[in-house]
Amino acid sequence: MGHDLVIVANRLPVDRVTTPSGETTWRRSPGGLVAAIEPVMRTHGGGVWIGWPGGTDQDMEPFEDDGLSLVPMAMTEQEIEEYYEGFSNGTLWPLYHDVVAKPEFHREWWDAYQSVNKRFAEKAAELAAKNATVWVHDYQLQLVPQYLRDLRPDLKIGFYLHIPFPPGELFQQLPWRRQILEGLLGADLVGFQLPGAAQNFVRLVRQRVGHKTHRDLVYLPDGRSVRAAAFPISIDAAGFEELAQSDAVTDRAKAIREALGNPTKVFLGIDRLDYTKGIYARLRAYSELIRDGHFDVEDAVFVQVAVPSREQVEQYRILRDEIDRLVGRINGDLGRIGRPAISYLHTSYPREEMAALYRAADIMVVTPYRDGMNLVAKEYVACRVEEDGALVLSEFAGAADELRQAWLVNPYDINGMKAALLEAYEAEPKEVTRRMRAMRKTIAQNDVKAWASSFMTELEDVSGVEHQKTVR
Numbered sequence: 001m002g003h004d005l006v007i008v009a010n011r012l013p014v015d016r017v018t019t020p021s022g023e024t025t026w027r028r029s030p031g032g033l034v035a036a037i038e039p040v041m042r043t044h045g046g047g048v049w050i051g052w053p054g055g056t057d058q059d060m061e062p063f064e065d066d067g068l069s070l071v072p073m074a075m076t077e078q079e080i081e082e083y084y085e086g087f088s089n090g091t092l093w094p095l096y097h098d099v100v101a102k103p104e105f106h107r108e109w110w111d112a113y114q115s116v117n118k119r120f121a122e123k124a125a126e127l128a129a130k131n132a133t134v135w136v137h138d139y140q141l142q143l144v145p146q147y148l149r150d151l152r153p154d155l156k157i158g159f160y161l162h163i164p165f166p167p168g169e170l171f172q173q174l175p176w177r178r179q180i181l182e183g184l185l186g187a188d189l190v191g192f193q194l195p196g197a198a199q200n201f202v203r204l205v206r207q208r209v210g211h212k213t214h215r216d217l218v219y220l221p222d223g224r225s226v227r228a229a230a231f232p233i234s235i236d237a238a239g240f241e242e243l244a245q246s247d248a249v250t251d252r253a254k255a256i257r258e259a260l261g262n263p264t265k266v267f268l269g270i271d272r273l274d275y276t277k278g279i280y281a282r283l284r285a286y287s288e289l290i291r292d293g294h295f296d297v298e299d300a301v302f303v304q305v306a307v308p309s310r311e312q313v314e315q316y317r318i319l320r321d322e323i324d325r326l327v328g329r330i331n332g333d334l335g336r337i338g339r340p341a342i343s344y345l346h347t348s349y350p351r352e353e354m355a356a357l358y359r360a361a362d363i364m365v366v367t368p369y370r371d372g373m374n375l376v377a378k379e380y381v382a383c384r385v386e387e388d389g390a391l392v393l394s395e396f397a398g399a400a401d402e403l404r405q406a407w408l409v410n411p412y413d414i415n416g417m418k419a420a421l422l423e424a425y426e427a428e429p430k431e432v433t434r435r436m437r438a439m440r441k442t443i444a445q446n447d448v449k450a451w452a453s454s455f456m457t458e459l460e461d462v463s464g465v466e467h468q469k470t471v472r
């Protein structure tokens, strides 16, 4: 007997890591995708999650982790190199993020992408019950919907892209643009973070594949239709709020401020160490405010947490070196004994520590050049239970569409960023609270449960219409 709900994502919620001493342990996987889907799976009993557990282990059995049914997909070293580091993160990731870094196109990466996608589709076909729902996630698996439909036309197939979908001018660089569009069209519903992304997709389908479209619908020659729409993703707002209010987190937040020397203001950045996140420019802007004499290292500190990510990919290694050098230089030039300008941490933290950091920070700085949504910005808002705290947010993060009361910045404009950081630093508490209160309302109304259920409802509707058509 199969499962009624199958989640297909490149990653499982847990990642198998080998410590320097050779032991293997599990840790929570990085990134927004896992953070969003995990609570959905928890509320839906009976579902199963297919994904890569990290590493190259070839014969791992399905297992339960903390109540979730997980099915590990093995990956060879060559597949990791060509499908994951290569096509997913060396081609698609930079291409879909406005070409912030130069995408590379290699035919053998594309071959690996196809064969891994095929394998994920076969596994989903094997595990899904009759008429089940399969929800495929993100840019690593854009061919799965079509492969899966060929194998199992009875299934309801949803696809959700967690990252931006680029405008045609950029997407068209891709030598395999048509195959990717056709892969996605295997789904009944294709979800995006923002309406603009859904429009980009529909327009490209019309131009490149030649299908008829009307508004958010694509009509396929076989009579099927596919809907493309925006479903802005969110967080478990109530869960974060509760965690942030707990005694342990409240005490830890105080301890963090003390350890930092109880400065007047604590700035905070938390990002995967990724070139799309704009960490370098943000730290430069901040250091110039100190250099220009607006405040001192005794008054303020910038805590930057950089979560290790994709460390085998060259552009990520280069970025790490650049940030290391910049932080060293800033602290060397501006710091005093026991008072660095930037407190830099290259590590990942559990949710509790993140919540404590959010509560300890007066000003949260989120300045990506391009970001699908950015859940860190939303988590910060959810954790500000006292309705204070300023958010400085890039216009180019999906979250900026909803969090209009943030101090919005263009991350390419260093002087603009300096001005916004300073404004947030000097803002009257009343003004900070007015903005935070409005943002907290938005987040409380649109949490991750609402996101998942609106996607699921829509999927039922689209494939329901479809079913009636074929029956008639």
Ligand code: G6P
Binding pocket: 010, 011, 030, 031, 032, 033, 034, 138, 139, 162, 163, 309, 310
């Ligand atoms: C982003 C992507 C996810 C990805 C995560 C972490 O949030 O949208 O698909 O899982 O980054 O990246 P990684 O390459 O470590 O899975």
